[in-house]
Amino acid sequence: MLEVVDLVCVRGERCLFQDLSFQLEAGELLYVQGPNGSGKTTLLRALCGLVLPESGEVRWKSQNIRRLGEEYHRELAYVGHLNGVKDELTAYENLRVMGRLHGVATDSGRAEAALKRLELSACAELPGKVLSQGQKRRVALASLLLAPKALWIMDEPFNALDVKAVGIMQGLLSEHLDGGGMAVLTTHQEVEIIGHRARHVRLSA
């Protein structure tokens, strides 16, 4: 489904990784590991199409993601290193706005359900600027649930989360993979997602 072929990424003068190839099938989870500065974030951004690789390609359903464009975006949910949560909007409004961009109707109740799932109902009406780092992270993660997406790409999703939230996320990931979804994530702590095949990509500094 997701295929990476001979990917080479260069940042400035430095080659981060070269000839990286792997593939990911439905229901599989991919951990991207490596020390700081080894290019984990760059790899994830290349998988999203935000970074243009030096050579090689990323394919979705055997087609280059560059060519697929919005068609690929329809199946992709990305939670980056930054949360993308607007300070001026409430938690609920943030999700509603993100949902609208992905074609989710405002009255579908998905934003409410996503907030509830991440136990954010109590701060749904609080503006982003008063939310704690962990709460903002939860809002960003809640956006994964707005529209059904086949591929989740997450950059350090467990950062700033408390133990309980990590548990919730494990549950969500597990359900996503059970439903035939795919997930790519970077993490420092190995968080066990039980009962699923996990692949590992190790980048060296």
Added chain:
Amino acid sequence: MGAALRDVVMRDLTLALRRRADVLTTLFFFVIVASLFPLGIGPEMKTLRLMGPGVVWVAALLASMLSLGRLFSADYADGSLEQLVLAPQPLAVVVLGKVLAHWLVSGLPLVLMAPLLGIQYGLSPRALGILVLTLLLGTPVLSLIGAVGAALTLGLRGGGVLVSLLVLPLYVPVLIFGAGAVEAGINGLGAQAHLSLLGAVLVPSLILAPWAAGWALRISLE
């Protein structure tokens, strides 16, 4: 596509409404610059009438440029720009939505304030009408061209200065036709030709600028 455009416009208008200080800064800048000139030049009606259209236009141009920094930078800083780029909508439509919202909060108020400022320069009602019309056609062009510059300089240190250097030369035709239309109107030559030229600048910018700005955003995000 229409729905995506509306959603982005609504999003940015809501954000602008929650940060009113930013919006008012542009308007105050415009009002103050355009009001300082009559004070500096003195009450000589003939001189003022001659300078009025140009001064109002230059003030609008500078005010519009002042507001460009806000167009993408906040979204860039908090990561929501990545989400906008990855949304399953054509990026040009998203950018057009952002530019439209930007014009509604920082261009349209200038157009509405212009007749009041024009009175200070003793412009006739007819000249005021033409002034408003030229600004109505011209300020969207300023926002559109400015969006390309803002997208190109996103995340750069000293981007504010760079964006002025990039964008100001491109603003020149708009300034010439805009101020020229009002002068031609005052002199009884008819503003038709200048207005048509302004319109002729607006249409291609409306088509090309969102696309170019989207392309520039992708580069800036890399």
